[in-house]
Amino acid sequence: MSDPGIAEKLVEVLHRPDGDPALRPVHTIGISATGYFEPSPVARNFCVADHFCAGKTDVIVRFSNGSGCAVVHDGWSDVRGMAVRFHLSDGTDTDLIAMTLPEFFAPTPETFLEFAEEAAPREYEGETPWQKILNYLHLVLPKRDPYPGETISPDDGAIEFADKNAYSQLGVMQAAQIGAPTSYVRAAYHAVHTFVVTGPDGVRRWVRFSWQPIAGVLTTNAEEPPVDDYLRAELKDRLAKEPARFSLMMMIGEVGDDFNNSSRPWPPHRKRIMMGTLTLDAVPEDQIAQSEKLSFNPGLLTNGIETSDDPVLKVRIDSYKISSEWRGGTPCPFSEG
Ligand code: HEM
Structure with a gap:
């Protein structure tokens, strides 16, 4: 059983020295877009949730940079949301x-x-060329050089933690090399946790969801990072010309897969169902109300979709409510209910 105060402690620890208490402690910089979701013809065979059975469902989507830094650095390597x-x-x-x-x-x-305590951002300590050569000789990847103006390193503490804790190695290595997308709609996004979906025949399945961009995944050239602030303007320009689309894929877990631990992957050959297509075609004018103040919650589910017993998914439900309250966000409909 988790410490009842841990949801709050997590939000406290995630706040960065260069963050802003009036904004999200992570995924601070972002932009929202609107559009609709259309289920695939097979989606309703796997899940009775309304949006998998209805014709079109209106959506609002917030894209974000994972960092809690309140200054825009779109070109820097970072997880996106x-x-x-x-x-x-x-x-x-x-x-x-x-x-x-x-x-x-x-x-x-x-x-x-x-992890969050040890991985807290710290002063950048660059590597000399000699240290890099020594690292190569020890088969250790050399550290990335800081971007111009980058004084706080998001990776050093995380890499030290991963050296001691094997479970975090996959996520940390992927995060350290992730780079920057050329567009928010040219990246694949994963919901990471396992959810339980119920079909019309009452069959329950343990599944993981991910969004695949129809335009394909494309990162910037790491040797020539683009200007700091391009992702929001790119999305506005793109959607003014044509819609952007994503496929929603649902991977079905099998006996032996880890349903309650999102740090462990499932075998790549698991069955995947194409659940529908998301089309984004507009950027709301009022980005304060429609992005900054919005509060999402991973526990805001509907009939036909449940949480698994993943304890991280469960703690997030409280952490997001607390964070939203602290920053003066609009409560998510779930918090009001
Ligand atoms: C214990 C684990 C985690 C904690 C404590 C945590 C904490 C938070 C907090 C406090 C926020 C800001 C919420 C707000 O103020 O509205 C946030 C935002 C976010 N988190 Fe997490 N997080 C966790 C795991 C994850 C995972 C596994 C994912 C990926 C599926 C994720 C993706 C995001 C995204 C995309 C946002 C931005 C949502 C938005 O645009 O409003 N987080 N997280």
Whole structure:
């Protein structure tokens, strides 16, 4: 059983020295877009949730940079987020929150707290060319050089933690090499946790969701990082010309797969179902109300979709409510209920 105060401790620890208490402690910089979701013809055979059975469901999506730094650094290597809210036909909402890492850093709230404490951003310590050569000789990847103006390193503490804790190695290595997307709609996003979906025949399946961009994944050239602030302007320009689309893929777990630990991948050959297509075609004018103040929650689910017993997913439900209250966000519909 988790320490009842851990949800709050996690939010405290995630706040960065260069963050802003009036904004999100992580995924601070972002932009929202609107559009609709259309289920595939097979989606309703796997899940009775309204948006998998309805015709079109209106959505609002917030894309974000994972960092809690309140200054825009779009060109810097960072995990990106995609939080989707589906406005269901009965007037209620459901959320699906995803990020560009396929696996999380830790299996439990307690281990994530330890990770977050040790991985807290710290002063950049660059490597000399000699240290780099020595690292190569020891088969250790050399550290990335800081970007111009980058004084706080997001990776050093995380890499030290991963050296001692094997469960975080996959997530940390992927995060350290993730780079920057050329566009928020040219990245794949993973909801990471396992959810339980119920079909019309009452069959329950343990599944993981991810969004695949129809335009394909494309990162910037790491040797020539683009200007600091391009992702929001790119999205506005792109959607003014043509819609952007994502496929929602659902991977079905099998006996032996880890359902309650999002730091562990499932075998890549698991069955995947194409659940539908998301089309984004507008950027709301009022980005304060429609992005900054919005509060998503991974526990805002609907009939046909439940949480698994993943303890990290469970703690997030409280952490997001606390964070939203602290920053003066609009309570998510779930908190009001
Ligand atoms: C114990 C683990 C985690 C904790 C404590 C945590 C904490 C938080 C907090 C406090 C926020 C800001 C919420 C707000 O103020 O509205 C946030 C935002 C976010 N988190 Fe997490 N997080 C965790 C794991 C994850 C995972 C596994 C994912 C990927 C699926 C994720 C993706 C995101 C995204 C995309 C946002 C931005 C949502 C938005 O645009 O409003 N987080 N997280």
